[in-house]
Amino acid sequence: MAGHTAQLNFSAGQAVLSGTGLVPQTYGGLFPTNLTFYAFGPAGTDVVRDAGNPGGRVAILAFVSPADSNSWLLAGIGSQDFLVKMDFAAATATALAAYGPAQLISERRTLRDTVKATLLDAGNNVVPLAGTAVTVSLASGSGSLGGTLTATTGSDGVARFPDIVITGNGAHTLKFTAAGLTDATLPMQVLPLAHLEVTALPTSAYRGLSFTPRISLRVADASGSTVPLNLVDAQVRVASGPGALAPTSATTARFSAGVAQFSNTAITADGLHRLRFTVPFLDSIVSADINVVAPPVITSGPALPAATRGQLYDIVLRTSVDSAGVTWVVISGAVPSGLALAPNGRLSGTPDSSGTSAFMVRAISSAFAPLASVTANLTLTVSATAGSTGPRLVVRGAPGAIRRVAADSLLCASADTTATTCTLSTSTAVTVVAKGTPTSGFTGWQQLCTGRAACAIPAGTVQELHAVMVPLPAITTTAAEQDLLTGTGLTNPERSLLDQTGNGNGLYDIGDLMAHLERNGQSLSARVQDAINASDVPLVRTFRAPATTRQRGGRP
Numbered sequence: 350m351a352g353h354t355a356q357l358n359f360s361a362g363q364a365v366l367s368g369t370g371l372v373p374q375t376y377g378g379l380f381p382t383n384l385t386f387y388a389f390g391p392a393g394t395d396v397v398r399d400a401g402n403p404g405g406r407v408a409i410l411a412f413v414s415p416a417d418s419n420s421w422l423l424a425g426i427g428s429q430d431f432l433v434k435m436d437f438a439a440a441t442a443t444a445l446a447a448y449g450p451a452q453l454i455s456e457r458r459t460l461r462d463t464v465k466a467t468l469l470d471a472g473n474n475v476v477p478l479a480g481t482a483v484t485v486s487l488a489s490g491s492g493s494l495g496g497t498l499t500a501t502t503g504s505d506g507v508a509r510f511p512d513i514v515i516t517g518n519g520a521h522t523l524k525f526t527a528a529g530l531t532d533a534t535l536p537m538q539v540l541p542l543a544h545l546e547v548t549a550l551p552t553s554a555y556r557g558l559s560f561t562p563r564i565s566l567r568v569a570d571a572s573g574s575t576v577p578l579n580l581v582d583a584q585v586r587v588a589s590g591p592g593a594l595a596p597t598s599a600t601t602a603r604f605s606a607g608v609a610q611f612s613n614t615a616i617t618a619d620g621l622h623r624l625r626f627t628v629p630f631l632d633s634i635v636s637a638d639i640n641v642v643a644p645p646v647i648t649s650g651p652a653l654p655a656a657t658r659g660q661l662y663d664i665v666l667r668t669s670v671d672s673a674g675v676t677w678v679v680i681s682g683a684v685p686s687g688l689a690l691a692p693n694g695r696l697s698g699t700p701d702s703s704g705t706s707a708f709m710v711r712a713i714s715s716a717f718a719p720l721a722s723v724t725a726n727l728t729l730t731v732s733a734t735a736g737s738t739g740p741r742l743v744v745r746g747a748p749g750a751i752r753r754v755a756a757d758s759l760l761c762a763s764a765d766t767t768a769t770t771c772t773l774s775t776s777t778a779v780t781v782v783a784k785g786t787p788t789s790g791f792t793g794w795q796q797l798c799t800g801r802a803a804c805a806i807p808a809g810t811v812q813e814l815h816a817v818m819v820p821l822p823a824i825t826t827t828a829a830e831q832d833l834l835t836g837t838g839l840t841n842p843e844r845s846l847l848d849q850t851g852n853g854n855g856l857y858d859i860g861d862l863m864a865h866l867e868r869n870g871q872s873l874s875a876r877v878q879d880a881i882n883a884s885d886v887p888l889v890r891t892f893r894a895p896a897t898t899r900q901r902g903g904r905p
Contacts, residue, residue, distance in 0.1 A: 492517020592618030790850025
């Protein structure tokens with residue numbers, strides 16, 4: 350053993366072997382009081398002789414007899430093996446330590462398996478000794494203590510009290526005692542009976558974006574005063590709705606002075622959602638509805654309709670929400686020379702050079718709240734001369750809704766009728782109407798044309814034609830005719846929607862019925878035609894839809 354030392358150190362109930370030239374090794378549950386090295390190698394070889402040997406690394410291989418009080422530990426050093434002989438002495442507990450919640454909401458609440466006492470040695474290490482009886486009592490505070498007041502330590506040295514109950518609000522001190530051990534105390538504040546309240550919650554939010562305002566919770570007593578709860582966590586989860594909390598959402602929030610706020614709360618899917626909040630010792634609560642919708646985006650682009658050098662260009666940029674009141678600005682790059690972006694989103698002018706321009710635009714609107722603005726990267730290509738296909742027109746509307754007047758054929762090629770946007774050549778002039786479809790009703794033109802009349806598109810147009818469409822519920826022709834004749838069969842919202850997608854005069858009338866029939870490829874029934882003929886009612890006869898109640902139609 351010349352020139353070599355070794356010792357055992359203790360930490361957290363484990364024995365650590367260390368020494369000069371040795372790599373420290375840890376093996377738990379051993380409490381040696383003496384250590385002797387024995388060489389175990391070729392005859393006459395002392396494998397631990399040279400303390401400076403770089404190869405002098407200890408590697409534990411196995412316990413020869415770990416249950417024996419004179420146990421041998423087989424170890425390795427370099428390419429040699431040796432035995433370590435250890436004499437064991439049992440660890441001794443000298444004191445108790447107590448654990449439990451610092452605060453409890455409402456007296457007479459049962460503390461289930463949350464109050465514990467642990468055996469410690471003189472170095473404050475846990476002593477894993479079973480069979481020690483520990484008793485808890487009320488050292489200070491008004492009221493009384495109930496439940497299981499004596500518990501026995503398990504093999505881990507911990508005594509668990511399964512059902513402690515404190516009667517009386519205010520500050521209390523629990524005292525833990527065991528024969529021959531130093532006592533332990535546990536302060537605990539019992540707060541008044543309280544309930545949970547949501548004090549801040551958005552009614553709507555954008556999918557995937559953090560809620561504004563942040564969700565805030567409060568603990569209140571019966572009189573409405575805030576209960577100063579501290580260091581207790583609230584948890585949140587989705588109670589109903591198609592989405593889940595986004596991975597970036599904080600699912601817990603810690604109370605301070607009775608208030609907790611959740612950060613970065615976001616939901617992954619559109620639709621109505623409710624959240625459930627839970628706090629220890631309090632009844633859980635469910636929030637009001639939160640309507641989660643898609644965040645606003647710039648729908649124009651990213652590649653804008655192509656332009657031709659020397660020819661007028663005029664389009665309007667759009668967002669996914671109502672464009673009224675949106676302010677537009679170019680924030681990087683530049684539009685093609687000869688064009689300008691107006692604050693209302695109109696990009697127009699006569700380009701004077703060819704090439705492709707890349708630029709970023711920002712749309713600013715209070716309608717985006719809580720977002721202040723949205724951005725998009727756009728490109729616009731200006732060709733030197735008009736291509737063989739001629740100028741291009743971007744058409745937006747429900748598939749199959751916009752038709753040429755001259756031939757009553759779809760404006761877009763058949764391959765484009767499955768999309769809400771199509772592009773076509775306008776080398777020649779064309780006049781179009783929007784007739785709608787069984788599932789989408791036409792409410793008016795925007796941009797190139799306005800109103801509801803037929804839209805005349807000049808030859809050489811490089812613009813955007815936008816037909817505003819609204820989805821239609823499944824309204825049967827029988828119900829539509831019945832309501833026109835008797836005033837029963839439709840709801841007021843349905844009458845309004847048929848008028849909106851019919852002649853738009855604020856009344857539900859024969860014109861609206863005819864538009865409905867045309868969208869569905871049907872004709873006026875003999876019943877309605879007979880009623881009109883019998884009462885000598887012209888096709889423009891109207892039946893006013895009341896604001897809140899249905900009424901029977903009559904002669905104007």
